[in-house]
Amino acid sequence: MSVRFRIRGEFRVAESAPGSTLADLAFAAGIPLNTACGARGSCGRCAVILHEGSFLVRDREITVSPGAPRRTLACATRTVSADALVEIPDRSLIEQRARIADDFTLPPFEWTPVQRRATVTIPGGGWQTASSDVERLATALGAAGGPVAFSMDLDAARTLPSAQAGPACVDVSWGPYRGATDVTVAAPAGTTRHLGLAVDLGTTTVVVLLADLETGHVLGRTSAYNAQMRKGDDVAARISVGSTADGLRALHSLIVRETVNPLVEEVCAKAVCAPGDIVRVTAAGNSVMAHLFLGLSPAGIGALPFQPVRRRHPECRARDLGLLANGNAIVDVLPSMTGHVGGDLVADACAARLLDRNGLVMLVDIGTNGEILLWDGHRLLCTATAAGPAFEGAGLRHGMRAADGAVDHIRWTDGPNVEWTTIGNAPAAGFCGSAVIDFVAQSFKAGLLDAVGRFDMDRLRAAGVDVRVEHCGRSIHACRVVPAEATSTGHALTVSEADVAEILKAKAAIHAGIVTLLATAGRRIEDLDTLILAGGFARHIHLRHAAWMGLLPDLPPGRIEVIGNGSLAGAFLALGDLAAAPEFERIVRAAEPVELNLCPGFESAYIDSMLLPNAVPSAFAMAVSEMGRPSEPLDS
Incomplete structure (x- = not known):
């Protein structure tokens, strides 16, 4: 039995195996199907269209005839006919051309690699000496400033050229391994790189x-x-x-x-x-x-x-x-x-030289599992808060990860009219996290959203962008951001009140974690001297918009640093800075974990943070002043 998958007008064929779901067959055919829930049938993102064949859908057999397609979940469907035709829509695929942050900022440091190399000559053996090639290698390495005592496993010894018949020129690579020095590679000179x-x-x-x-x-x-x-x-x-x-x-x-x-x-x-x-x-x-x-x-x-x-x-x-x-x-x-x-947070802290800083410094890595560090010169508090995947576009009607076609920035102009940009200047396919932040912040500023995340329908109608969409079996209010003619799907891109609610929950988790960690140290947001943002997401968001919506503390731009992919930066330091490993250990030893669910103020901080920008407006005085929100409802 075989299944033909149609993707963007092209076909791929997979041979069916007993018990295999359409999701299994899609993966076998190299198709990046989106099974965000682990193919458990709960997320709905692996939706496919059955065009022809007989199938078993959650143990119920159905037959699909040409011209009468049926929608189903690939993870819950098996084929039972000899041949089948299945279409996989773009929205059911994982984006493959992603914008993934691989840049970072590091303070100056001296390159001192943990793994070193030298080219040495092993003297030839003879009847007069009882030493082995490895023993004479140790002598040659010591003379070249390398280690005299080291371990060398069989794989490395097997590549060591023989010096019994005469001298052998060897490239030797060594480094620390489980408390000892290890010769990792010993190969004929000029045959390998380091x-x-x-x-x-x-x-x-x-x-x-x-x-x-x-x-x-x-x-x-x-x-x-x-x-x-x-x-x-x-x-x-x-x-x-x-x-x-x-x-x-x-x-x-x-x-x-x-x-x-x-x-x-x-x-x-x-x-x-x-x-x-x-x-x-x-x-x-x-x-x-x-x-x-x-x-x-x-x-x-x-x-x-x-x-x-x-x-x-x-x-x-x-x-x-x-x-x-x-x-x-x-x-x-x-x-x-x-x-x-x-x-990853140990790497962030090392890359930011966190423990060498003066004043009160906070490091935040915004992500699905938002991680936060607070350093006051003596104590290092650490915590994590479950923000969820909304800032990656997950759980939103038209959300997507940062890839070609993703709307990455949104701006309301006078009118209000909406402007947007997309990654790769491609037709709009959905909203990534940075656009989501722009939308909520600017819609709140323009008075299109109120403090609890509900649309002002009079203003929305006046702008001509009010629509209704289906959500969990009911019709809810939404804002049309990108018209159908500007999208790659031919359908308008909208943000609904349900989407806004997901975004508010994510931002509340982050901000409540920040406030609670500060409170644990007896401090407040205004006491922060520096806020360090790590991770690729922070590279692409509008920082003031993040403050307007109450995601980040309302601090002057000069007190905020963005270091980029600190995890990669720390791994890079581990390769080339001998001081990195001791610093990692220093950070781990200093860390004092704070369990947010055990902190009495976390729940109230979370509830406060569910509002735009917050139930405590004095904490966002600068943001409120910048926004200058309209104070009166718009007459219809």
């Missing part, structure tokens, strides 16, 4: 950076969506899947073999080098991603008392993980602070 790979292990996206370990020169970087998304698009779903042995193996393979390894191939091809030249790998990610990358169960992170298998991870070999690199390459995974504040 490269390092830094990896940002994001829940949604993964970025790799290839660097020359001798010079620190960045040879290339590339990124992709995390292939684990087919098992679930958030940390909670990954924990659920990874709590079984089969699920853990699947997630480990998805991150290593189907995400990182293809990126390694791509970046090495661009740099005209071989993956085998990579001798050191450093990776930073949240605690769950670090566990899945290493093949460790994340189950403990998802249940009380929310503790990981380990916070500090010993080095391992690339071959142990199935990672595409020199099999003997050493892999370092950055340590975590807690089960919910991971190595």
